[in-house]
Amino acid sequence: xxxxxxxxxxxxxxxxxxxxxxxxxxxxxxxxxxxxxxxxxxxxxxxxxxxxxxxxxxxxxxxxxxxxxxxxxxxxxxxxxxxxxxxxxxxxxxxxxxxxxxxxxxxxxxxxxxxxxxxxxxxxxxxxxxxxxxxxxxxxxxxxxxxxxxxxxxxxxxxxxxxxxxxxxxxxxxxxxxx
Amino acid sequence: xxxxxxxxxxxxxxxxxxxxxxxxxxxxxxxxxxxxxxxxxxxxxxxxxxxxxxxxxxxxxxxxxxxxxxxxxxxxxxxxxxxxxxxxxxxxxxxxxxxxxxx
Numbered sequence: 001x002x003x004x005x006x007x008x009x010x011x012x013x014x015x016x017x018x019x020x021x022x023x024x025x026x027x028x029x030x031x032x033x034x035x036x037x038x039x040x041x042x043x044x045x046x047x048x049x050x051x052x053x054x055x056x057x058x059x060x061x062x063x064x065x066x067x068x069x070x071x072x073x074x075x076x077x078x079x080x081x082x083x084x085x086x087x088x089x090x091x092x093x094x095x096x097x098x099x100x101x102x103x104x105x106x107x108x109x110x111x112x113x114x115x116x117x118x119x120x121x122x123x124x125x126x127x128x129x130x131x132x133x134x135x136x137x138x139x140x141x142x143x144x145x146x147x148x149x150x151x152x153x154x155x156x157x158x159x160x161x162x163x164x165x166x167x168x169x170x171x172x173x174x175x176x177x178x179x
Numbered sequence: 180x181x182x183x184x185x186x187x188x189x190x191x192x193x194x195x196x197x198x199x200x201x202x203x204x205x206x207x208x209x210x211x212x213x214x215x216x217x218x219x220x221x222x223x224x225x226x227x228x229x230x231x232x233x234x235x236x237x238x239x240x241x242x243x244x245x246x247x248x249x250x251x252x253x254x255x256x257x258x259x260x261x262x263x264x265x266x267x268x269x270x271x272x273x274x275x276x277x278x279x280x281x282x
Contacts, residue, residue, distance in 0.1 A: 111200030
């Protein structure tokens with residue numbers, strides 16, 4: 001095994017442990033911090049796959065912005081119900097699965113069933129054994145693709161972002177004016 | 180051993196499954212939002228892995244995952260604004276008790 005394989009194994013394990021903790025933590029703040037950890041692991045996987053620009057964007061957008069927005073959301077709302085341990089422990093949740101199938105066995109089927117199904121699918125199909133040639137200078141390639149072939153989706157995406165942020169501002173300020 | 184494509188895809192599939200399970204079972208609306216972010220991230224891993232191993236055009240998968248990131252950022256902003264509004268009005272964000280549109 002080369003160094004890259006070890007790094008990939010560590011990054012994948014960190015990502016999966018982080019994702020597990022996001023779902024299973026009892027306290028919401030712990031889940032938010034583990035979410036940031038998971039995003040860093042995903043950024044490491046991006047780096048191993050040769051997507052250096054996207055790894056940087058992942059750190060900036062997800063770790064820097066989305067995790068911070070979620071933590072701000074937790075902090076700004078003074079609702080105790082939101083911060084306290086609303087979720088039960090793993091065992092409580094495990095036993096309550098048998099009480100309500102909609103939250104238990106069906107959800108388990110949807111999550112684990114999908115993962116197992118996809119893995120069976122992956123093992124049965126044939127894949128290229130080695131990755132393609134190393135892609136250098138990805139920011140330049142992405143920039144050219146964004147402004148030539150994908151220019152219309154790019155502009156649509158920027159309009160979506162603008163509308164979403166305007167909507168978020170309008171939603172949160174209208175309430176204060178009406179008081 | 181070099182990292183083979185199915186291993187990466189399996190990691191992303193497990194992450195997707197965890198996200199789906201969390202989004203279906205958790206009661207707190209912010210937790211559900213976090214799990215949806217997990218799902219979107221696992222899709223990004225898939226896109227980049229396919230673009231590295233299979234695609235003839237190296238940048239295509241990365242451009243797609245940039246669009247996924249954009250939509251995820253918009254979704255987080257609007258979702259959290261809605262959740263904050265609900266928290267102000269009803270003083271809880273338990274999705275089992277937000278039943279205004281439940282018949």
